[in-house]
Amino acid sequence: xxxxxxPLSVQLRDTAELELFxxxxxxxxxxxxxxxxxxxxxxxxxxxxxxxxxRSHLLQGAVRAAARSGRRCGYLSFESDPGPPxxxxxxxxxxxxAFDDLDPVLTxxxxxxxxxHLLDGLQTANAAVLLAASRxxxxxxxxxxxxRTRLAASAVFALRPLDDADRRALLQQRAHARGLDLxxxxxxxxxxxxxxxxxxxxxALDLLDRASLSAQRRLTLPFVQAVLAQAGTGAQAADxxxxxxxxxxx
Numbered sequence: 001x002x003x004x005x006x007p008l009s010v011q012l013r014d015t016a017e018l019e020l021f022x023x024x025x026x027x028x029x030x031x032x033x034x035x036x037x038x039x040x041x042x043x044x045x046x047x048x049x050x051x052x053x054x055r056s057h058l059l060q061g062a063v064r065a066a067a068r069s070g071r072r073c074g075y076l077s078f079e080s081d082p083g084p085p086x087x088x089x090x091x092x093x094x095x096x097x098a099f100d101d102l103d104p105v106l107t108x109x110x111x112x113x114x115x116x117h118l119l120d121g122l123q124t125a126n127a128a129v130l131l132a133a134s135r136x137x138x139x140x141x142x143x144x145x146x147x148r149t150r151l152a153a154s155a156v157f158a159l160r161p162l163d164d165a166d167r168r169a170l171l172q173q174r175a176h177a178r179g180l181d182l183x184x185x186x187x188x189x190x191x192x193x194x195x196x197x198x199x200x201x202x203x204a205l206d207l208l209d210r211a212s213l214s215a216q217r218r219l220t221l222p223f224v225q226a227v228l229a230q231a232g233t234g235a236q237a238a239d240x241x242x243x244x245x246x247x248x249x250x
Contacts, residue, residue, distance in 0.1 A: 049159030052197030
């Protein structure tokens with residue numbers, strides 16, 4: 001939970017900023033989240049997509065922005081066992097609430113009842129509610145029909161995967177934010193060799209950032225190939241060696 005109870009650093013990733021979300025084909029979802037954050041309709045938004053699709057980034061980014069503006073807000077992920085539904089009691093007073101990874105609790109009747117009541121209360125209070133799940137409401141396993149109805153009444157957005165051009169732009173945007181120079185050739189290599197989801201791309205960028213800092217090397221193609229090959233990511237190093245002649249100081 002975020003707000004008066006816990007500092008932001010407890011659950012929110014440092015990189016979870018709306019400004020760092022590369023929308024690509026998901027501009028509508030980003031706009032809806034921004035509208036909810038600004039107090040405009042839609043006041044309840046449900047995002048669905050595969051793991052690594054960016055749904056957690058959007059929820060956490062909105063909560064971080066709300067907290068920064070001094071608003072009472074809460075974030076809760078159900079990825080791990082959340083415990084009893086009484087944990088929701090404190091959320092009724094929040095101005096913005098984000099519930100991530102909903103799927104596991106939707107099959108539990110006690111949690112489903114508590115969530116349905118809370119959503120009703122938050123709607124009456126005109127609070128913003130952001131929800132994330134793996135699938136759209138009609139395909140979720142929901143034990144309580146009334147809760148499914150409430151979820152379906154949200155503005156629902158499917159988060160679609162980025163194409164190669166967007167993946168390259170995402171990598172270069174995040175690299176620039178870290179003070180790294182990621183050239184087009186290196187970015188294209190990463191796009192072709194790494195899994196398509198955003199989480200894998202960011203994990204690789206974390207690895208390269210640490211390696212670059214440690215070795216005081218720029219992110220040239222030979223250096224990147226060597227780092228990823230050593231880490232066992234599946235990207236093989238070039239036959240020509242780990243560090244090329246243009247690998248000067250970072």
